[in-house]
Amino acid sequence: MTERLGPIPFDAMTPAQRAVAQAVIDGPRGALYGPFVPLLRSPELMAAAQQMGEYLRYRSALGTRLSELAILVTARHWNQQVEWAIHAPIAAQSGIAQDVIDAIAQRRAPAGLAADEQAVLDFCNELQRDRRVTDATYAKALAQFGEHGVTDLMGLNGYYTFLAMVMNAAQSAVPSSTAAPLPD
Numbered sequence: 001m002t003e004r005l006g007p008i009p010f011d012a013m014t015p016a017q018r019a020v021a022q023a024v025i026d027g028p029r030g031a032l033y034g035p036f037v038p039l040l041r042s043p044e045l046m047a048a049a050q051q052m053g054e055y056l057r058y059r060s061a062l063g064t065r066l067s068e069l070a071i072l073v074t075a076r077h078w079n080q081q082v083e084w085a086i087h088a089p090i091a092a093q094s095g096i097a098q099d100v101i102d103a104i105a106q107r108r109a110p111a112g113l114a115a116d117e118q119a120v121l122d123f124c125n126e127l128q129r130d131r132r133v134t135d136a137t138y139a140k141a142l143a144q145f146g147e148h149g150v151t152d153l154m155g156l157n158g159y160y161t162f163l164a165m166v167m168n169a170a171q172s173a174v175p176s177s178t179a180a181p182l183p184d
Helices: 015-026 043-058 063-077 081-093 098-105 115-130 135-170
Strands: none
Touching: 015 043, 043 063, 043 135, 063 081, 063 098, 063 115, 063 135, 081 098, 081 135, 115 135
16 A cells, blocks of 8 residues: 655745644654644644644543543554554553453453443444434443543544544554554
8 A cells, every 4th residue: 555645855845834743743743744744734724633632632521541542443443553552552552451452353242341441432432433422322322421521532532533544534644553453
């Protein structure tokens, strides 16, 4: 598979591209990679996306552990190898058990989840699979996370779906990772 919208050398970027690329490099990500490579073709879109993503990834009301779980569920639903390669190791470092990560990769229901993890998993699976969330699943998430947390959970699903769509269409190159690739 050929990458459709690969890296642009810094000296070949427009001033707007250079500014938004530098903002990503100077931020908590520390480098320009993944979805920001194809998004660079639309600097204003990239700036807006990176700002939303910075909040959702680093400051979400759910915290890193649960945010990373939501990202993995979204990556699995979209068969998004780049998101998986980046976020599976972060999820493990953040406290998501490796057997849970493996179960998600293999499209199996993980066993022994904590109540907050189960609430995230159920919410994300329903939203990604059914394009809606049942009242019962919503009520469990609301009880666990409150309205702020549920809103951020919806945002995580939407944002990482957006990134998955961008990278799937652009055929973004998968970075090297300690995570095994998602199986077909």
